[in-house]
Amino acid sequence: MNILGIESSCDETSVAIISDDVLKTNLVSSQDFHKKFGGVVPELSSRAHLQQIVPLLRLALKESKLELNEIDLISATAGPGLIGAILVGFIFGKGLSYSLKKPFIPVNHIEGHIYSGFLMKEKPEFPFLVLVVSGGHTLLLVVESFSRIKKLGSTIDDAAGEAFDKVAKMLGLGYPGGPKIQEYAEKSNGSKIVFPIAQLKNEFDFSFSGLKTSVLRFIQKEYGESSAIPEKELFDIAEAFQKTAVKSLTRNVERAINKYQLNSISLVGGVAANSFLRDEFTLLGKKYNKKVVIPDLQFCGDNAAMIANRAKNLFDLGETFDLDYEPFPSFFSKYFQ
Numbered sequence: 131m132n133i134l135g136i137e138s139s140c141d142e143t144s145v146a147i148i149s150d151d152v153l154k155t156n157l158v159s160s161q162d163f164h165k166k167f168g169g170v171v172p173e174l175s176s177r178a179h180l181q182q183i184v185p186l187l188r189l190a191l192k193e194s195k196l197e198l199n200e201i202d203l204i205s206a207t208a209g210p211g212l213i214g215a216i217l218v219g220f221i222f223g224k225g226l227s228y229s230l231k232k233p234f235i236p237v238n239h240i241e242g243h244i245y246s247g248f249l250m251k252e253k254p255e256f257p258f259l260v261l262v263v264s265g266g267h268t269l270l271l272v273v274e275s276f277s278r279i280k281k282l283g284s285t286i287d288d289a290a291g292e293a294f295d296k297v298a299k300m301l302g303l304g305y306p307g308g309p310k311i312q313e314y315a316e317k318s319n320g321s322k323i324v325f326p327i328a329q330l331k332n333e334f335d336f337s338f339s340g341l342k343t344s345v346l347r348f349i350q351k352e353y354g355e356s357s358a359i360p361e362k363e364l365f366d367i368a369e370a371f372q373k374t375a376v377k378s379l380t381r382n383v384e385r386a387i388n389k390y391q392l393n394s395i396s397l398v399g400g401v402a403a404n405s406f407l408r409d410e411f412t413l414l415g416k417k418y419n420k421k422v423v424i425p426d427l428q429f430c431g432d433n434a435a436m437i438a439n440r441a442k443n444l445f446d447l448g449e450t451f452d453l454d455y456e457p458f459p460s461f462f463s464k465y466f467q
């Protein structure tokens with residue numbers, strides 16, 4: 131069976147093809163031009179998806195050595211994300227489904243991230259703990275099967291990726307900030323700056339707004355403004371922030387490992403590209419003798435392979451959708467308990 135996946139929920143246009151459990155191609159076109167605006171401009175994003183989607187599909191078919199009419203199942207991200215951006219890939223997918231007379235499966239983008247570990251050779255084993263850290267979400271979940279996800283905690287304010295992006299902006303490092311913070315932190319020899327970690331009522335929830343404010347206060351108190359910070363100090367602030375943000379994530383993972391019966395632990399989403407977080411997460415797995423599954427970098431940020439991969443689960447579960455199905459801009463998953 132040849133499954134086509136389409137992703138267009140934010141600033142990556144992506145097309146992937148999975149044939150009989152083998153990923154044939156996963157093409158991602160990133161909209162770098164948002165950098166000069168300091169964040170994603172929704173209208174420009176939709177327009178760029180429109181320009182990219184057809185050439186990407188053509189290339190994906192060529193790389194997979196397939197004709198369009200050999201596609202058996204079409205899937206596209208149905209939300210959450212920027213509605214104008216989602217609509218481009220979603221309606222394109224629906225149109226293909228209608229003209230080719232092949233089934234269409236809408237996929238929840240976050241479910242795509244959650245199950246992205248299954249794109250790896252070594253797959254998660256149920257029940258597994260998954261930490262979802264992306265630009266819009268921070269979730270700690272126990273995944274019991276392909277249709278049962280139990281939520282332990284989530285962020286009560288900013289998402290992890292959002293915190294990385296905002297702190298990078300405060301430091302004048304540009305957008306997207308996550309990779310910049312990592313780059314700067316790696317140049318530090320280890321800072322002595324200490325930022326606090328929030329203590330919350332639900333031990334599995336996360337909060338990053340206090341940490342963000344602490345960084346801002348530190349900059350204001352010590353330097354007045356970011357342009358006055360010497361480069362070496364930028365490395366140290368980035369390192370201290372990254373260490374604290376990662377600690378607040380792994381602390382909850384450790385608590386969950388101690389409380390729940392788990393066969394594996396998985397780290398997913400755009401922030402899962404962070405090498406310090408990957409290392410700390412792997413160390414936790416070793417400490418508690420749990421199988422660790424962290425997807426390759428190409429499956430951490432937004433990509434269509436995870437959408438086609440999740441569509442396969444839904445197809446196997448016998449889920450059917452008609453072409454009247456509407457996309458959803460906010461978070462919704464019927465598989466969440």
Ligand SMILES: Nc1ncnc2c1ncn2[C@@H]1O[C@H](COP(=O)(O)OP(=O)(O)OP(=O)(O)O)[C@@H](O)[C@H]1O
Pocket residue numbers: 140210211239243263264265266267290291292294295306307308309312399400401402403404405430431432
């Ligand atoms: N090396 C890194 N270290 C930390 N953060 C990173 C790194 N690489 C990317 N990120 C962050 O990952 C985020 C993007 O992840 P992703 O593309 O999954 O988010 P999104 O799709 O915008 O949000 P969502 O998946 O919640 O809808 C950005 O906030 C970016 O800064």
Ligand SMILES: [Mg+2]
Pocket residue numbers: 239243264265399400431432
């Ligand atoms: Mg995402």
